[in-house]
Amino acid sequence: MGSTITEKILAAHCGRKAVKPGELINAEIDVIMCHDVTTTPAIDMLAEKGLSKVAHPERVVIMPDHFVPNKDIKSAEMVAKIRRWAKEQGIEQFYDLGRHGVCHALLPEQGHVRPGETIICGDSHTSTHGALGAFSTGVGSTDLAAALATGELWFKVPETILFRLSGKLGKGVYSKDVILEIIRQIGVDGALYKTMEFTGELIDELSVEARMTICNMAIEAGGKSGIINPDQKTIDYIKARTDTSFEIYKSDPDAEYCQVIDINVANLEPIVALPHLPSNGKPVSQLNDIPIDQAYLGSCTNGRIEDLRVAAEILQGKSVASSTRMIVIPATTDIWKQANKERLLDIFMEAGATVSSPTCGACLGGHMGILAAGERCISSTNRNFVGRMGSPKSEVYLGSPATVAASAIEGKIADPRKYLQEKP
Amino acid sequence: MTGKVHCYKRDHINTDEIIPARYLNMDKETDLARYAMEDIDPEFIKKVKEGDFIIAGEDFGCGSSREHAVWALRGAGIRAVIADTFARIFYRNCINNGFLAIECKGISEKTDSGDELEIDVEKGVITNRTKDDQYSFQAIPDFARDIINAGGLLNYIAGKAN
Numbered sequence: 001m002g003s004t005i006t007e008k009i010l011a012a013h014c015g016r017k018a019v020k021p022g023e024l025i026n027a028e029i030d031v032i033m034c035h036d037v038t039t040t041p042a043i044d045m046l047a048e049k050g051l052s053k054v055a056h057p058e059r060v061v062i063m064p065d066h067f068v069p070n071k072d073i074k075s076a077e078m079v080a081k082i083r084r085w086a087k088e089q090g091i092e093q094f095y096d097l098g099r100h101g102v103c104h105a106l107l108p109e110q111g112h113v114r115p116g117e118t119i120i121c122g123d124s125h126t127s128t129h130g131a132l133g134a135f136s137t138g139v140g141s142t143d144l145a146a147a148l149a150t151g152e153l154w155f156k157v158p159e160t161i162l163f164r165l166s167g168k169l170g171k172g173v174y175s176k177d178v179i180l181e182i183i184r185q186i187g188v189d190g191a192l193y194k195t196m197e198f199t200g201e202l203i204d205e206l207s208v209e210a211r212m213t214i215c216n217m218a219i220e221a222g223g224k225s226g227i228i229n230p231d232q233k234t235i236d237y238i239k240a241r242t243d244t245s246f247e248i249y250k251s252d253p254d255a256e257y258c259q260v261i262d263i264n265v266a267n268l269e270p271i272v273a274l275p276h277l278p279s280n281g282k283p284v285s286q287l288n289d290i291p292i293d294q295a296y297l298g299s300c301t302n303g304r305i306e307d308l309r310v311a312a313e314i315l316q317g318k319s320v321a322s323s324t325r326m327i328v329i330p331a332t333t334d335i336w337k338q339a340n341k342e343r344l345l346d347i348f349m350e351a352g353a354t355v356s357s358p359t360c361g362a363c364l365g366g367h368m369g370i371l372a373a374g375e376r377c378i379s380s381t382n383r384n385f386v387g388r389m390g391s392p393k394s395e396v397y398l399g400s401p402a403t404v405a406a407s408a409i410e411g412k413i414a415d416p417r418k419y420l421q422e423k424p
Numbered sequence: 425m426t427g428k429v430h431c432y433k434r435d436h437i438n439t440d441e442i443i444p445a446r447y448l449n450m451d452k453e454t455d456l457a458r459y460a461m462e463d464i465d466p467e468f469i470k471k472v473k474e475g476d477f478i479i480a481g482e483d484f485g486c487g488s489s490r491e492h493a494v495w496a497l498r499g500a501g502i503r504a505v506i507a508d509t510f511a512r513i514f515y516r517n518c519i520n521n522g523f524l525a526i527e528c529k530g531i532s533e534k535t536d537s538g539d540e541l542e543i544d545v546e547k548g549v550i551t552n553r554t555k556d557d558q559y560s561f562q563a564i565p566d567f568a569r570d571i572i573n574a575g576g577l578l579n580y581i582a583g584k585a586n
């Protein structure tokens with residue numbers, strides 16, 4: 001019996017030939033990413049327990065993102081503490097303001113994700129990096145502290161659900177719509193404790209960035225991780241960013257899966273997840289007259305350059321509805337610069353949107369675009385729980401960047417396809 | 425251990441509800457405790473007493489990985505959370521903090537707020553004294569129990585290092 005890519009990576013990181021789902025292992029961790037919110041508690045815990053030496057400073061990458069630029073005194077203190085600690089520990093990989101970005105967009109962009117590696121971060125959307133063929137999972141601050149102190153972490157080897165995705169996406173339909181559809185089908189705990197492995201001709205077709213959107217939201221189905229077998233596109237993406245060597249693992253044809261789910265996307269429409277669960281997906285054509293107060297384009301799910309290009313294509317020469325405000329937040333500094341170079345930011349500003357510095361910001365109701373009671377937002381983010389973007393009485397609808405842009409123009413949730421078909 | 429129940433008969437109670445992101449610029453249990461469960465039950469913090477239990481439906485603690493959710497509940501005096509099922513990271517965070525999280529399928533249907541429970545972790549039995557009923561749960565794996573008994577993952581590691 002063969003093994004899945006996840007089992008192979010975990011086996012290689014605990015010095016075993018093979019591991020099976022359900023086994024408890026201690027795995028070596030290659031990359032530990034630290035952001036502002038969950039790292040400070042880890043630093044305090046380590047000091048408290050007398051474990052104050054980081055085992056492998058060269059494996060740590062720090063990127064404050066949630067409340068940057070610091071939104072208040074408390075968040076400023078948090079980042080100040082992380083800066084001091086990084087210096088003490090000799091951690092050099094630190095993306096401070098000016099090179100900063102949303103962690104899950106920045107980590108792969110800067111070449112810190114390589115296939116076959118194990119990656120953790122005190123953040124649930126760490127599943128993103130599985131798109132490059134790594135085992136990558138979100139943990140809490142204690143796990144983070146333990147990994148910092150020892151370079152290892154305990155895991156239960158997860159079972160894997162295989163998603164075989166076939167068919168070609170229609171115009172105006174994107175990988176975001178695919179993952180919203182998958183979560184609609186299996187529910188927010190449909191993959192609880194499990195790895196979601198994505199394969200098939202659709203995945204082959206998608207860009208590496210579009211694949212990240214899919215793995216990013218594995219956690220919204222309860223998954224431990226999302227993963228995609230590396231191919232030439234993956235290798236090209238990595239080689240353009242780092243010289244660090246890596247090992248490629250792939251699932252065997254006879255690997256064992258706890259479930260196999262086939263989905264053909266040929267007839268998929270743009271999907272919008274209604275409040276207050278990512279699994280409340282509906283085809284956009286079934287949503288009539290849902291006025292919005294805010295349209296948000298950004299986040300680790302859909303704040304990358306391809307996302308901005310799609311939205312700009314739709315917004316070019318158009319205006320954001322007078323009843324609606326639109327916020328665009330390129331996910332990283334390099335994405336911001338690239339969008340500036342391509343004049344995408346001009347298109348947004350001319351349409352009446354505003355563009356901010358990279359930050360998680362409004363995605364988690366932190367700052368830079370909080371919703372008031374009774375307000376409604378269409379958002380390219382990944383989570384629409386009660387109060388996620390502000391008041392517990394506000395509402396978040398999730399959609400693709402194209403759906404966000406089209407909705408901003410109409411001031412209500414709108415189908416992006418007509419804006420794309422107008423073009424010759 | 426015995427205590428009173430705060431029962432939320434709902435699935436998918438997420439960490440944004442347990443401790444909203446607007447309070448994540450704090451990380452001390454006593455600070456976070458003041459806002460525990462605020463978006464799901466604004467009265468919770470007035471009702472809760474040291475040693476109480478929370479009971480909920482499926483997938484408790486889904487969403488953000490914030491360990492602040494565990495700290496807020498513990499800071500508020502909660503001794504254990506019992507749910508039909510847990511979300512993965514929340515469950516890990518409980519174990520790693522030496523905080524008791526018990527999976528007991530169907531419990532949210534069978535109990536109500538105010539019930540008095542007795543939990544026997546060794547035997548895997550919960551006794552509902554108010555309703556004169558018993559529910560069994562799957563034993564916590566040895567490895568996890570070692571961590572819990574050490575008082576959390578870091579104590580466990582520090583213990584091994586010394």
Ligand code: SF4
Nearest residue numbers: 102299300360363364
């Ligand atoms: S952009 Fe949103 S989902 Fe992504 S890491 Fe930041 S807060 Fe989390």
